[in-house]
Amino acid sequence: MENAELIDRYLDLILEENKTTNLTRIDSKEKARILHIEDSLVALPEVNRAPEGLYGDLGTGGGFPGFPIAVETGRKAILVDSVKKKTAIVERCVDKLGMSDRISTFSGRIEDLAREMPGKFSVLTARALSQLPSLLELASPLLKKGGLFVCYKGEASPEEEEAAKKVAKKVGMTLVSKRSLILSDGETHREIFLYEKTGKPTVKLPRRVGMAQHKPLI
Ligand code: SAM
Numbered sequence: 499m500e501n502a503e504l505i506d507r508y509l510d511l512i513l514e515e516n517k518t519t520n521l522t523r524i525d526s527k528e529k530a531r532i533l534h535i536e537d538s539l540v541a542l543p544e545v546n547r548a549p550e551g552l553y554g555d556l557g558t559g560g561g562f563p564g565f566p567i568a569v570e571t572g573r574k575a576i577l578v579d580s581v582k583k584k585t586a587i588v589e590r591c592v593d594k595l596g597m598s599d600r601i602s603t604f605s606g607r608i609e610d611l612a613r614e615m616p617g618k619f620s621v622l623t624a625r626a627l628s629q630l631p632s633l634l635e636l637a638s639p640l641l642k643k644g645g646l647f648v649c650y651k652g653e654a655s656p657e658e659e660e661a662a663k664k665v666a667k668k669v670g671m672t673l674v675s676k677r678s679l680i681l682s683d684g685e686t687h688r689e690i691f692l693y694e695k696t697g698k699p700t701v702k703l704p705r706r707v708g709m710a711q712h713k714p715l716i
Pocket of ligand 1: 556557558559561562563580581606624625626
């Protein structure tokens with residue numbers, strides 16, 4: 499099966515599951531093609547700059563951007579979410595499409611994954627998960643040196659970006675690029691922040707579960 503068809507079938511399976519479990523508020527296929535598939539794939543150029551190796555999607559929900567990115571890059575992937583019901587559905591859909599040898603899920607908090615697999619990832623993504631400072635703290639301990647973190651943001655405020663600069667320094671991450679675009683619906687604004695793991699954090703990571711999101715290191 500072609501990659502595009504595989505991703506399209508995955509979306510069908512997720513929209514079917516969405517009738518009984520709340521995975522996404524977008525229920526029309528036409529809209530979902532833009533807001534889930536097209537949006538997931540806009541960051542392919544950034545993801546493709548990463549060194550070879552494992553890919554992880556943090557707070558994957560219904561598997562976006564994780565599934566499309568995993569298929570298009572051909573990388574081994576782990577899609578992470580703390581809600582078991584969601585990872586169970588993602589796993590079922592991945593299995594139905596015969597992709598479970600390459601794409602798996604981790605059901606638990608990102609902080610717990612960082613304890614199990616420190617420094618094991620070459621590239622990470624996160625969409626609609628948290629503010630930049632918390633995201634940087636969560637991603638850093640999972641990445642190997644030279645690994646990349648791709649953040650999908652709506653429109654980050656100047657305050658959020660300023661706070662992210664401070665936290666990036668503390669967690670050994672460096673901003674590589676920032677790119678803004680509008681999706682093909684003509685109205686959805688997307689910003690892609692690309693960070694590289696360049697050094698050692700000056701604080702011990704991961705901190706206790708919930709700290710990154712509730713008490714950022716600003
Ligand atoms: N990335 C998907 C998307 O853009 O469609 C889902 C976004 S949803 C708003 C955020 C997801 O992150 C939720 O499914 C939530 O369970 C998960 N999440 C939030 N904090 C988390 C954490 N610390 N560890 C693992 N998952 C987390």
